[in-house]
Amino acid sequence: MIMNLLGRTKSETHDIWHVVTSCDTDIIGxxxxxxxxxxxxxxxxxxxxxxxxxxxxxxxxxxxxxxxYLDTITEGWIMANNAQPLFGIQWNKLWHLxxxxxRASLNLKIPQQGNN
Numbered sequence: 625m626i627m628n629l630l631g632r633t634k635s636e637t638h639d640i641w642h643v644v645t646s647c648d649t650d651i652i653g654x655x656x657x658x659x660x661x662x663x664x665x666x667x668x669x670x671x672x673x674x675x676x677x678x679x680x681x682x683x684x685x686x687x688x689x690x691x692x693y694l695d696t697i698t699e700g701w702i703m704a705n706n707a708q709p710l711f712g713i714q715w716n717k718l719w720h721l722x723x724x725x726x727r728a729s730l731n732l733k734i735p736q737q738g739n740n
Contacts, residue, residue, distance in 0.1 A: 640715050644726060645703065646734040651678070652696050656735075659700030664709060699735045707732045 638657075645660055647653040655678055661671040675697065682690050708730045718726055727734065 637710075637713075637715065641710060644710070644723070644730070645700075645732060647700070652692070654678075655693055655696045656700035656703075659697040660704040660707075663701050663704035664707070664711060703733060703735065 641647070641657060641660070642649060642653065645657060647657040647660070655675070658671050658674045658678070662675060665671060678693065679690075682693050710730065
């Protein structure tokens with residue numbers, strides 16, 4: 625039952641988390657958001673497995689990207705560690721607020737783009 629709730633909530637809010645965390649939908653953004661999920665959701669097996677999959681694919685196919693991906697994981701982890709929990713937020717009640725206000729209220733510190 626809890627896993628169903630987590631899965632449903634994730635599918636309903638994943639895109640919102642992309643926007644509020646400023647994680648793009650490219651591989652770097654997905655990895656950063658996966659690391660964010662791992663920290664915020666207390667080592668969910670699902671998110672750890674996605675991180676592991678990306679690291680394994682990097683090892684096999686793109687070893688030259690390993691430093692960039694590890695830096696990205698670190699950025700997502702630190703951002704999540706400093707932020708308020710995003711799970712369970714009623715996002716529909718926040719639509720009227722500017723995005724920067726929402727980020728500030730959640731203590732989301734967005735990494736500078738281009739650092740990876």
